[in-house]
Amino acid sequence: MTAPAAAPMFRRVALIGLGLIAGSMSLAMRESGLAGRVVGYARSDETRDVAREIGLVDEVTDSAAEAVAGADLVVLAVPVGAMGAVAAEIAPHLAPGAILTDVGSVKQSVIEAVAPHIPAGVHFIPGHPLAGTEHSGPRSGFAGLFRNRWWLLTPLPDSDPAAVARLSDLVRALGANVETMEPAHHDLVLAVTSHAPHLIAYTMVGVADHLRRVTDDEVIKYSAAGFRDFTRIAASDPTMWRDVFLHNREATLDILGRFAEELFVLQRAIRMGDGQHLHDYFTRTRAIRRGIIEAGQDTAAPDFGRGVEKE
Numbered sequence: 001m002t003a004p005a006a007a008p009m010f011r012r013v014a015l016i017g018l019g020l021i022a023g024s025m026s027l028a029m030r031e032s033g034l035a036g037r038v039v040g041y042a043r044s045d046e047t048r049d050v051a052r053e054i055g056l057v058d059e060v061t062d063s064a065a066e067a068v069a070g071a072d073l074v075v076l077a078v079p080v081g082a083m084g085a086v087a088a089e090i091a092p093h094l095a096p097g098a099i100l101t102d103v104g105s106v107k108q109s110v111i112e113a114v115a116p117h118i119p120a121g122v123h124f125i126p127g128h129p130l131a132g133t134e135h136s137g138p139r140s141g142f143a144g145l146f147r148n149r150w151w152l153l154t155p156l157p158d159s160d161p162a163a164v165a166r167l168s169d170l171v172r173a174l175g176a177n178v179e180t181m182e183p184a185h186h187d188l189v190l191a192v193t194s195h196a197p198h199l200i201a202y203t204m205v206g207v208a209d210h211l212r213r214v215t216d217d218e219v220i221k222y223s224a225a226g227f228r229d230f231t232r233i234a235a236s237d238p239t240m241w242r243d244v245f246l247h248n249r250e251a252t253l254d255i256l257g258r259f260a261e262e263l264f265v266l267q268r269a270i271r272m273g274d275g276q277h278l279h280d281y282f283t284r285t286r287a288i289r290r291g292i293i294e295a296g297q298d299t300a301a302p303d304f305g306r307g308v309e310k311e
């Protein structure tokens, strides 16, 4: 539950894309009266139909232009590879003085794709909630998604501080903690904490899938906790993650290079029977986990058991 708001912070909020993140924003904003009206648009008929059926927003429009007309807050919540095209489509219809933000997992490429389309007088403030699950689609959202999670904003050098403050207030009202960051730094940090780990999980599940044939499905039957955690991550939306890797290429490749080097060192320690090295290494990594728990930032997403509903 988010805290009830005395008065709406935005008169009309337009959500472009109606999946996990937009749906969760809508549910949280409506639950606590943060928006006068929440309107939404998604590209596929099926997603719009589901959103209407479950009452995800106050109104589902049949075009992005209709959704953003008169909105004082517009949120782009589509895969990062689609942000530029959506921005070009809505740009002529944005109201002067509106705040435009996005929730994409990558920041530099989204800024490059979106900013050139945005008319003067509209405040573009890129953002990224560090909150999510492996589920996607209009049925996957829930109001509590952002509670106690970070929401990073990467304002542009000429961003209006009053608009940044207004968006920060909304994000806090959704239950999140706000921090501002340089876009390039964001992309490097997220490559370490989210993007490379997702690729490693995808790879591990792929390896197990290959092995299935030789182990007669035992890797599935006897799935222990470690592997199950990987399968949760590797069930994440293929379109979203394809776009993340293609649009945070350099940072992800840098981190994966470092990962491979470390892996070789550990492989060698195993081959050489160097138990001291392994023990020292695992002692250091355990301290990192403990630090995360102590900081109250255990972001392990619970399994909400929702089906994956694609657009």
Ligand SMILES: NC(=O)C1=CN([C@@H]2O[C@H](COP(=O)(O)OP(=O)(O)OC[C@H]3O[C@@H](n4cnc5c(N)ncnc54)[C@H](O)[C@@H]3O)[C@@H](O)[C@H]2O)C=CC1
Pocket: 016, 017, 018, 019, 020, 021, 022, 041, 042, 043, 044, 047, 077, 078, 079, 080, 082, 085, 086, 103, 104, 105, 106, 128, 129, 130, 131, 132, 133, 134, 135, 136, 137, 138, 140, 237, 240, 244, 311
């Ligand atoms: N899933 C997660 O855990 C998190 C995702 N993000 C970011 O948030 C954004 C949205 O992700 P989700 O809500 O998880 O995705 P989702 O797959 O649940 O929803 C995406 C929505 O965008 C719509 N869409 C796709 N292309 C479109 C286009 N060209 N025009 C209009 N609508 C279009 C789809 O119909 C769908 O409604 C992505 O950029 C992702 O990187 C950020 C934090 C966490």
Ligand SMILES: O=C(O)C(=O)Cc1ccc(O)cc1
Pocket: 104, 105, 129, 130, 131, 132, 133, 134, 194, 233, 299, 300, 301
């Ligand atoms: O489900 C998980 O474990 C996540 O890591 C969710 C997530 C996915 C992508 C993001 O950009 C932020 C958070």
